[in-house]
Amino acid sequence: MKLTKEQWSWVFYDWANSGYGIIVTTAVLPIYFKGVAQANGVTAANATAFWGYANSLGTLLVAILAPFLGALADYPGFKKRLLTGFTTLGMVMTLGLAILPPRQWQWLLVIYVLSVLGYSGGNLFYDSFLTDVSDDRQMDQISSVGYGFGYLGGVLAFILFMILQFTHGFGQLSSTAVARWGFVLAAIWWVIFFVPLLKNVHQRHALSATPAPLRQSWTRVWQTVRHLRQHRGLAWFLVAYFCYIDGVDTIFTMATSIGLDIGITSTTLIMVLLAVQLVAFPCSIFYGWLAQKTSTRTGILLAIVVYLIICVDALHLHTVNDFWLLAILVGTSQGGIQALSRSYFGRLVPKEQSSEFFGFYNILGKFSAVLGPILVGVVTQLTGQSRIGAASLSLLFLAGLAIFLALPKLTADNS
Template sequence: MQKNNPRIVNAWCMYDWANSVHALVIVSSIFPVYFTATALSASGTPETDFFGFTIKSSVLFSYTVSLSFLITAALIPLCTAVADYTGSKKTFMKFFCYTGALSCMLLFFFTRDTLTFSILVFGLSLIGWSGSIVFYDSYLPEIATEDNFDRYSARGFSMGYLGSVLLLLFNLSMILFPKLYGITDKGTPARISFFTVGVWWILFAQIPFRYLPSGKKNSSVKQGNWIFNGFKELKKVYHDLHRQPYLAKFLSAFFIYTMGLRTVMYVATIFGATELKLPSQSLIITVLLIQLVGIIGSFSFAWLSGKIGNIYALMIGVAIWIGICTGAYYTTQAMEFYVLACTVGMVMGGIQSLSRATYSKLIPENTEDSASYFSFYDVSEKLAIVLGTFIYGVVEQLTGSMRNSILALLLIFVVGLILLSRIPSRKVYQYQPEKAK
């Protein structure tokens, strides 16, 4: 397939446009605010009954994220094995996409009476979203040359930010001015927002589904018990890391700093609502601001990597995250939270897009196992989210304070920065088999 084809690259980027509304509306803004207001005990405290257990609502949120990504991490090897054997990468991408989108639509029925069901559906939406990203990410080295990884990856994240902002603005208008839409019930605008996420996701996903290649059958996949071949491929990639020292070191650092970064994505709004008691509208507008700043951040880090190399650019981003966690621990005022939010926007998308591009540069060029390598990457990311959100929830549950959880994230970022410092930074990494002997 011809690489750097503008039509195919733009279609690939459109999946970021399609799915990022889940990350913004469901994960970061409207759903966490609605969840916090709904998951209350009879006395109005932030506790809820879940399968007979009374649990703090913010802890339940963290544990739901952890379990969802743990399930995804277990599913990925099986799915990539079947995709490799049958050449059906795009089919699996569709399956997870539609699973996640339909789950978002079911959240329209989220009320206090359907809390348990809605939590399960929320978890299913996370599985659908994260599962589709595995196959989406694996297309990058197939459709682009290495010198364009940073730029195209940043373009995808930026389109995701822009698309999700447009839908959030519409949803925000319903929440702030419900009478303009003939809505009288207070919770209905939020529930309609969840439904629109599913519709938007399915609608715009048709563009990449039309233009992206279906995938090719991996000629190296052997007959036999091939359904478990994905776990064998993960094991093979793990052993290959010993022959690719830069890739191994990067994955170690990536796993650690992703624990902190992605945990912040999932708990930032809950932190603002629970610890700082910020109004719902202020929290949602803050997340909107993060998205707009994130567009600038994605391209800024792509530009920075071209000047000083990917690793140094990532180190700067992680160092900023250490500062963010330090500031969050001492934050007591709304204005301080808004300043931190702008800083988060600058580094969040930039680090994510640059991490994906850096990994694409480090894997063997023209390998038939790109799906296996990205399966390993995504399993690592999902397990990092599992561990990060679990640590955050446990620390809060044991100490009773989210601020102590923030300190745990700070230490995680420090370790990630130390691990990144072990890798030499340069603009282009090339896999050299002769060095693997």
């Protein structure tokens, strides 16, 4: 399928903010913060705790605001305005991480929380624009291309960061100079590739204008919550999504700890991360093609089965090669299950209220990695083996699979 200029512009927003995701959130800021906090008298344990609190606060703020902001974005002209506002907040705060003196580690956390708010809030409106740039027949492929190019953009941004590091001789990854270059690069990458969406993507579905959009948005959110039984298929899909996406996110977030437990070095873990992103690029697009040839339902079911295989195979996780194999398997389906879940949900929601419903979708995405880490932690403590803890995630995938199988097939198009 040939994408239009508007659709490519939408796709490249995922490319744009992936630099923030991999450079700031995953690879650089956690190390940088821990280094500057400990240099200012904070113990290692407290630094880790403060970092966890900051991430939890950012997640909580986004989850609380998401339904209301989504409902507000459904009125004419608000979706682009809110996307631009939150994206700008994320960009400016990312630059703020580079400017702030290292000794002010408390303010570093404050600025990071604001950057998370901008990043996650922008993603809410970006996701809901899927219903504006595509119809139901195109949604699977466009959503998949978005995720695929997001993975590729993150890898290229990180490679560029590594080139800057080594060519300028900044030293180790935890050095102040390297970290600041990383933050600046992530912000510039975000700005450059946000411009096409700003120019070319437009809100096509909206509710009728109202003189009191703020009050009406609150009212609509509560009405939707009270009348969820009118959207039973949508509500049950969200329950299934919560279960299996919890497993997906937990595997990603716990992979580093599990890898360290079997003796994998931090350098190898970074290489594995890059490999997963690279594999996810073509495989995400493949899932879009598969959904087009068969159905969205088939693609999601396949991805859940792949994750069940990953969980079972984790029982045999002993060596670096075993870890590489599981990582590649994750890369084959991580983007696909996210992309097709987004397009499946986009087909279910009323188009003129897509932002409001994607607000609820966003809540479950933010709280998804809650049960999974607890399950892994408890099973690991009981058995003394993290690989058995990882295998226990199969329970979440089985629950998601059972609920998803019970859902009626979509009547729209090929699903």
